[in-house]
Amino acid sequence: VSPIETRHRADAARRRAAAVAALAYLILALLPLLLALGPPRPAGRRFWLELSLALGFVALGQIALQLALIARFQRISEPFGIDLVMRYHRHLGVLATLMVLAHVLLLGWQRPALWRALVPGGGGGAALGTGAWSTLAVLLLIVLSFWRRPLGLGYEAWRVSHALLGIAALVLALAHVLLAGVYAAAAWKQAILALWGAAFVGLIAFLRLVKPIALARRPWQVAEVRPDVRGCWTLALEPVGHAGLGFAPGQFAWLKVGVSPWSVREHPLSFSSSAERPERLEFGIKEAGDFTRTVGALAPGTRAFLDGPHGSFSCDFHPTPGFVFVAGGIGITPILSMLRTLADRGSGDPHALVYACSAWDRLVFRGDIEALRDRLDLTVAYVLEEGPEGWSGPVGYIDRETLASALGQNPTARQVFVCGPDPMMDAVEALLRDCGVPGRRITMERFNLV
Amino acid sequence: MQPSRFPLGSSLLGATLVLAAVVFAWARSTTPGGGPPARQPEPQAQATATATAELGAEVWAARCASCHREGEARGRSIPSLHGFAVDLLVAEGGREYLVDFLFDGRVRQVSNREVSYVKSHPEYDALSDAEAAAVLNHMLTSWGNVEFLPEEEPPYTADEIAARR
Numbered sequence: 001v002s003p004i005e006t007r008h009r010a011d012a013a014r015r016r017a018a019a020v021a022a023l024a025y026l027i028l029a030l031l032p033l034l035l036a037l038g039p040p041r042p043a044g045r046r047f048w049l050e051l052s053l054a055l056g057f058v059a060l061g062q063i064a065l066q067l068a069l070i071a072r073f074q075r076i077s078e079p080f081g082i083d084l085v086m087r088y089h090r091h092l093g094v095l096a097t098l099m100v101l102a103h104v105l106l107l108g109w110q111r112p113a114l115w116r117a118l119v120p121g122g123g124g125g126a127a128l129g130t131g132a133w134s135t136l137a138v139l140l141l142i143v144l145s146f147w148r149r150p151l152g153l154g155y156e157a158w159r160v161s162h163a164l165l166g167i168a169a170l171v172l173a174l175a176h177v178l179l180a181g182v183y184a185a186a187a188w189k190q191a192i193l194a195l196w197g198a199a200f201v202g203l204i205a206f207l208r209l210v211k212p213i214a215l216a217r218r219p220w221q222v223a224e225v226r227p228d229v230r231g232c233w234t235l236a237l238e239p240v241g242h243a244g245l246g247f248a249p250g251q252f253a254w255l256k257v258g259v260s261p262w263s264v265r266e267h268p269l270s271f272s273s274s275a276e277r278p279e280r281l282e283f284g285i286k287e288a289g290d291f292t293r294t295v296g297a298l299a300p301g302t303r304a305f306l307d308g309p310h311g312s313f314s315c316d317f318h319p320t321p322g323f324v325f326v327a328g329g330i331g332i333t334p335i336l337s338m339l340r341t342l343a344d345r346g347s348g349d350p351h352a353l354v355y356a357c358s359a360w361d362r363l364v365f366r367g368d369i370e371a372l373r374d375r376l377d378l379t380v381a382y383v384l385e386e387g388p389e390g391w392s393g394p395v396g397y398i399d400r401e402t403l404a405s406a407l408g409q410n411p412t413a414r415q416v417f418v419c420g421p422d423p424m425m426d427a428v429e430a431l432l433r434d435c436g437v438p439g440r441r442i443t444m445e446r447f448n449l450v
Numbered sequence: 451m452q453p454s455r456f457p458l459g460s461s462l463l464g465a466t467l468v469l470a471a472v473v474f475a476w477a478r479s480t481t482p483g484g485g486p487p488a489r490q491p492e493p494q495a496q497a498t499a500t501a502t503a504e505l506g507a508e509v510w511a512a513r514c515a516s517c518h519r520e521g522e523a524r525g526r527s528i529p530s531l532h533g534f535a536v537d538l539l540v541a542e543g544g545r546e547y548l549v550d551f552l553f554d555g556r557v558r559q560v561s562n563r564e565v566s567y568v569k570s571h572p573e574y575d576a577l578s579d580a581e582a583a584a585v586l587n588h589m590l591t592s593w594g595n596v597e598f599l600p601e602e603e604p605p606y607t608a609d610e611i612a613a614r615r
Binding site: 018022025026029030033036037045046047048049050051053054055057058061062084087088091092095099111114182 | 554
């Protein structure tokens with residue numbers, strides 16, 4: 001099988017997997033609406049009233065599916081990449097909220113008596129009450145997500161609140177539909193809806209309660225914490241009583257260190273080590289948040305647990321003859337993992353790296369990259385916002401010329417991997433397309449997952 | 451161009467979901483579907499009081515009598531309408547409440563006469579305005595209810611129903 005054929009097969013398989021996942025999403029999200037069409041159903045009513053109910057059913061499906069999107073199923077998220085799945089989650093979550101609001105406003109417009117029944121003692125009944133509480137849960141969830149920092153809510157507290165509010169919104173919305181009766185007034189519909197809802201709540205229960213049992217069986221310990229440039233560290237872990245963890249270079253894992261496997265204190269970290277060394281894992285970490293600022297103080301021997309590997313940001317999933325890597329700052333971490341792996345595998349293909357950073361003395365892992373140049377056919381271009389004295393390389397942000405020269409003669413031949421801060425990734429993506437790189441040849445990972 | 455800001459996938463998924471809701475609403479609003487029997491023909495605009503009363507009795511027989519019979523209480527869930535229907539009408543907000551109840555299928559409490567049946571009721575949106583007015587008037591004038599009906603309470607009209615539903 002020729003390399004070109006391998007590449008085409010990988011592209012086609014990814015497209016198929018993406019289509020299947022999208023179709024499954026639609027069917028599961030529309031299930032409550034499809035059930036409503038089954039008999040017995042009430043007589044058809046005015047368009048706006050029916051639209052209000054339809055939006056309510058679709059919103060119910062959407063709320064449930066959000067629990068599945070975050071449940072870290074590698075097989076489902078692989079064709080998209082976990083960061084894209086997270087953005088889907090945000091978009092579709094906001095859309096679900098708008099649908100809930102449209103449902104409430106349209107229904108209130110069509111049935112003004114319901115507004116009066118909403119006041120305590122208004123005789124609204126359980127159907128109206130559960131609907132109102134579910135709406136409040138959704139709104140609170142959105143407010144806490146968009147204004148977490150101004151509200152002074154810590155990250156871990158937010159995650160717990162997010163999961164609990166999401167589950168509450170789903171359970172209350174489901175009770176609302178079952179109690180309201182109109183379209184769900186049949187035992188078979190109620191049974192299917194209840195099972196369907198329980199499956200999504202079960203997913204979260206599995207992730208939070210059952211999966212940690214598996215994590216506890218494969219513990220790790222801190223082997224070493226090595227300082228790199230200012231504010232950046234390499235954290236090395238070694239397995240305790242097992243063979244280690246196989247992963248694809250460029251992937252990441254959720255790390256819990258110094259806490260129980262059931263703790264919500266976990267952090268998504270990219271591997272920086274070679275995938276050929278599953279028995280000693282390294283992670284590149286930049287001090288940015290509550291946890292990352294304390295990495296330097298971690299003592300060797302500290303117990304750790306790893307949920308992974310996750311992510312599709314890997315050259316293993318995009319077989320092309322050589323790769324082009326574009327890194328910004330600490331975004332070099334997964335790329336270093338890929339370069340190290342390629343070197344360990346004796347890759348003879350031509351690779352290129354464009355590495356942007358604020359200053360020469362802030363270039364993380366520069367020593368490691370320089371060492372890799374001896375083992376790989378690798379061209380490296382550093383782009384510095386401010387060059388040191390005597391610097392002759394490019395200055396400022398990554399520009400078209402630098403990228404074009406890294407891409408070489410045929411910009412469609414090699415997969416391009418981009419990892420860095422959001423504004424840089426957007427700018428680089430636009431420039432890459434301008435250079436003639438098609439969308440399917442660009443793989444991006446945003447590391448501000450959370 | 452910032453294509454990554456709005457992934458095509460979630461936009462397409464979202465659009466499909468909204469479209470599904472609109473198609474559902476359109477399909478449901480243009481077909482009467484199951485539930486209560488099909489729509490009765492509307493009476494002439496200049497229908498006489500007799501014709502209206504006949505219509506009310508007809509709708510009652512077709513839609514209501516299977517549960518309410520002739521307005522008597524049945525078990526715990528179906529209250530007697532003898533007198534009670536008028537109690538509801540004259541309670542504060544009762545006139546609108548009877549209309550809302552007929553179309554909405556939901557019950558709230560009506561306070562000043564301590565009326566507290568809180569049960570659900572089938573929705574009768576398939577009724578025309580004239581049919582709804584006629585059947586409400588039928589209920590309020592049958593089984594001796596007319597004796598309790600205050601003179602200042604006029605019969606329901608199709609226009610009043612149309613404004614409320």
